[in-house]
Amino acid sequence: MADVVLPYGRQTIEDDDIAAVVAALKADFLTTGPTVDAFEAAFARTVGARHAVACANGTAALHLAMLALEVQPGEVCIAPSITFLATANCARYVGAEVVFADVDPDSGLMTPDTLREAMGRLGGRRLRCVLPVHLRGDACDLPGLRAAAAEAGAVLVEDAPHALGTTMTFGDVAEQVGDARHSAMATFSFHPVKTIATGEGGMVTTNDPALAERLRTLRSHGMVRPPGAEPWWYEMPEPGFNYRLPDILCALGLSQLAKLDRFAARRRALASAYAQALAPLAPLIRQAASPAWSDPVLHLMTVLIDFEAAGRSRLAVVDALRAQGVGSQVHYIPVHRQPYYRGRYGALDLPGAEAWYARCLSLPLYPGMADADVGRVAGALKAALGG
Structure with missing residues (x-):
């Protein structure tokens, strides 16, 4: 690996x-x-x-x-x-x-x-x-x-x-x-x-x-x-x-x-590159929605993946990405599911949170990434989902 x-x-x-x-x-x-x-x-x-x-x-x-x-x-x-x-x-x-x-x-x-x-x-x-x-x-x-x-x-x-x-x-x-x-x-x-x-x-x-x-x-x-x-x-x-x-x-x-403007500009540029690189993978993969009023400096590059349609589990995709040198993370497990809160308040039906969690995966995003890294991540993700 x-x-x-x-x-x-x-x-x-x-x-x-x-x-x-x-x-x-x-x-x-x-x-x-x-x-x-x-x-x-x-x-x-x-x-x-x-x-x-x-x-x-x-x-x-x-x-x-x-x-x-x-x-x-x-x-x-x-x-x-x-x-x-x-x-x-x-x-x-x-x-x-x-x-x-x-x-x-x-x-x-x-x-x-x-x-x-x-x-x-x-x-x-x-x-x-x-x-x-x-x-x-x-x-x-x-x-x-x-x-x-x-x-x-x-x-x-x-x-x-x-x-x-x-x-x-x-x-x-x-x-x-x-x-x-x-x-x-x-x-x-x-x-x-x-x-x-x-x-x-x-x-x-x-x-x-x-x-x-x-x-x-x-x-x-x-x-x-x-x-x-x-x-x-x-x-x-x-x-x-x-x-x-x-x-x-x-x-x-x-x-x-003092570097915030530079860091922000780089994160925005990488986010824009991701939008182009991931577009051919729609509708199987799409970026998380951004509200009309928001011009974000993204901390997380979160994509929503239809794992069922892809015929791959999220764990299988995470492992396949890692095998190609690409890290990922999940943000977040719904907090109402945590044992402490489930024990205190019981089970909750929050369908939006469950739908988000079922599809989300965060991809690499940080100012030190090279331009070519975005294409590398998109290619690795495509391969991880079966090409």
Whole structure:
């Protein structure tokens, strides 16, 4: 079996990134220093938000968002079933219950209609928060979701790790994922396969200064320093967590953020090349649908495959691709199927999520790919499906 030389995702780390980390290692602060502030300020400018708060990882970002909103035990958060585990888990961390929303079977995105259907399953409980996921990098219908959530007095928290750099046009208004104009907060991850990488790391953006202050306090044990107190004095009005992001990783983040335009352009160019290379394989294979309002910087190149018509199982296709040196992945197993959630809430009928899961497969997509790699992947996929 061939080694996988084209994984589904890979970080791009260059000499100036390494130099930035080395400089941080030689500086006075390895953590809680000025590089954190600089990364936060640059990120906020980039996405058009007033505030950005760095933290340990994308899961910590979601947890901090729940804490900052003071989501209470017994309240409900609605999350799409097609997402990573952390989107739902963040609600459980604070004792809230999760109601899973179905998704559009061709885009994998929560929609206003699927949100309203999920709201019909609240059972009289208070809906506190809706967690739309910008899956693959495509943006959800934020105005529509906000309007639906507002009917129940709930707010949006965007789970946006896939969508850094994605722009949207609603009506005549151009927007960016992360500007938080429709939501209380938006959360990001800088895991290595994301658009920019810090190894591990996360960010929360918001336009609410009170939320930003709570996020900063809660990421550092809940400690505050009262005005006029002795320089060593601190108080803890409520427990927080050690969710800080060190200066070392923020230095890498700053260096990577400066390349966002280049990374985004390369991902868009590769996505366009995939569209051409995969077109002859339709209707057996087609790219996941992109909403009209979304101009994505794709984190994932997800295709939908009619495995039954091809006469091949997904496992057989994955193995055949790997034998040709091409990696792939599945994003995602519906979260409502997970043993913990199935045990807590019982079996659910979410046909859109099931249809998405039955067909999805993520192919290699990252800036370091060569132009010829797209054709190689398409050829390998055609062969894996029987030519």
